[in-house]
Amino acid sequence: MVPLLIWELLSRIGPWPHWLFPGPLAVAASVVHMAADGRLGTAAGRSLARLVQGYALSALAGVPLGVLLARSTLVRDALRPVVLGLQALPSICWLPLAILWFGLSETSILFVVVMGSVLAIAIATEDAIAGVDPLILRAAGTLGIRGARFHAGVLLPAALPGILTGLKLGWSFAWRALMAGELLFVAGGLGQLLQNGRELLDAAQVMGVMAAIVAIGVAVDRVLFRILELRVRRRWGLVEEPA
Amino acid sequence: MWRQVGRRFARLTQAVRRARRSAGIGLLTPRVKRSGPPKIDVSRVGHRFGNQVVALHDVNIEVHAGEFVCLLGPSGCGKTTLLYALAGHLEPSGGRITIDGLRVKGPGPDRLLVFQEPALFPWLNVRQNLVFPLRARGLSRAEADARAREYVARVHLDGFEETLPHQLSGGMRMRVQLARALALDPAVLLMDEPFAALDAQTRGHMHQLLQQVWTRDRKTVVFVTHDVREALVLGDRVVVMAARPGRVLQDLDVRLERPRDPDDEALVEMSRRIRDELRRAEAAGAAEGQDARIAADGAAPLGPAPNLGAPL
DSSP states (O other): OHHHHHHHHHHHHSSSOTTTSOOHHHHHHHHHHHHHTTHHHHHHHHHHHHHHHHHHHHHHHHHHHHHHHHHOHHHHHHHHHHHHHHHTSOGGGGHHHHHHHHOSSHHHHHHHHHHHHHHHHHHHHHHHHHTSOHHHHHHHHHTTOOHHHHIIIIIHHHHHHHHHHHHHHHHHHHHHHHHHHHHHSOOSSHHHHHHHHHHTTOHHHHHHHHHHHHHHHHIIIIIIIHHHHHHHHHHTTOSOOOO | OHHHHHHHHHHHHHHHHHHHHHTTTTSEEEOOOOOSOOSEEEEEEEEEETTTEEEEEEEEEEEOTTOEEEEEOOTTSSHHHHHHHHHTSSOOSEEEEEETTEEOOSOOTTEEEEOSSOOOOTTSOHHHHHHHHHHHTTOOHHHHHHHHHHHHHHTTOTTOTTOOGGGSOHHHHHHHHHHHHHHTOOSEEEEESTTTTSOHHHHHHHHHHHHHHHHHHOOEEEEEESOHHHHHHHOSEEEEEETTTTEEEEEEEEOOOSSOOTTOHHHHHHHHHHHHHHHHHHHHHHHHOOOOOOOTTSOOOSSOOOOOSOOO
C-alpha cells in the first residue's frame, strides 16, 4: 500500500509531466478500460495460446534431450558444448534468423519461444537425472527393471522434482522470449498492446499492460508450479508432512 | 552290573554333551564338504580396486542350494565386494564365479540383492513397490496384486499397503524391501548388511522374521555382516573373512537348533571365539605388514596362501 501511495504522490508532485509518469490510479483506470473493451483479454488470450504451444514443444523436446544428455556419452560428447553455448545466447537473438527462415509469421514467434526455453529445460533435466540416487538405479538393476519401463517408471519419476524445477525455469524463459518477440513485430498479443501504448503516447496503457504481464507470470510461477512442486515433493517425501 | 555301568556311562556322555554345548564345542566345526554340484561356486576369485588395493585374494567358496551362508568379517575384508560380484554388479579381476554351472555375467533374475538401505521407490506406496517389479517380470495385474498382498502379509505389514515409504519407520521399510525381494522369488538372495542401520530391538525382530521366512522357503541366502552374533543367529554356515588382503579365514558349519536365541550360552561363547580369531588375524596381518606380492590380476600367488590363526 505504501509504495503505491508514494508512486501516486510522485506522479502528482514530481517535476515530470504526469502523462509520462501516471500514478497507480490512472494505470488502474487504463487496465479497467482495456479489460472492459476486451482488448486486454484478447491480447492475453493470444499470447497465452502461443506460449502454451511453444512451451509444450519445448518441454516435449527438452526433457528427452536432457535424458539423452545424461544417459548417453555419445550425445553428451556431441551436444553438450553446443547446448551450453547456445544457452548463453539471449533468446531474442534468434528472431532475425527466425524471420529469415519463417518470415513474419506465427512460426517465427514459436521458434523464438522454443529456442528460449528448450535448452534450459534440457540442462535442468540432465542435472536432475545425473543427480538421481544411485541406490535407486542399482535397486532397479537387481529387480530386473530395464528398457522403457526403467526410463518411464524409475528414471523420470526419480528425477521428477528436479525436472519440475527445470520446467518452471523454462516457463519463465519462454514467457520472456514471447514478450520480446511480440514487441518486435505486430502479432496481436500483450507485447503488441504494449507497443500500441507507446505509439499512442499512452504511458498508463504501457504500465497497465506491464502489470498484466507481471500478474500472469507470477500467477503461473507462484501458483501453478508452486502447487505442482509441493505436491510432488510431498509425495516423494522430500518435505515434512504438515502437522 | 553292566546295565548300571551302561546307565552311568549314558549319564556321563549326556553331561559331557551338555558341558560341550555350553562351551560351544562341536557346534561350530570346520565345514564338511558336501557332495553334489554347488549352487554357487566361487573359485580362486581375486579383485583389485584401481590396480592397488587388494579387495579379494584367492577366495574359494561353494554354496549349495538352500544353504544360509553368512560372510562375516571386518570392514575392508572384501565381503561386500564378493557379494556384488555374485550379484553381477561388479566383475572380479581374477577367478570365476558360477551359478548352477553358468558363469555370472551381470545381474540376472535368478539373484536378488537386498541393500543396507531400504532402496524403495519413494513415489510408490508399499503395494506399488511390490507390484511394479512383479509387472516388469511379466505378471498380470491381478497376479501381481495378489502376490504383493501375500508377501506384504508375510512381513506383517497388512494395513500399510497404501502407505508411502517415507511415512514408514526404518524397520518397516526394511521389511518392505525384504517382501519385495521375496515376492520376486529369486533362487538366490544376496543380502548386504541389510539390518546394520536398524536399532538393536528392530534388528532382533528382523532376525526372527528372516529365520521364519527362510525356514519356510529354504532359499539359498548369502548374507554379508560384520556382526558375529548376527551371523551365528542366522547362518547354517559362517565364512569368516579377514582384511588386507580380503581372504577367507575359516569356513564353519553352525550346528544350532532353529529358531536361535542371540543370548544362548553356546552362541555367545562361539561368537567370543570367532571374535578372538578375527583379532588374532588382524594382529598377524599388521605384524606382517603389506604382504601384497600378489599377481597383478589379484589371483593366487604360486605358494599356498598363508594360513593365519589356529583352527577353532
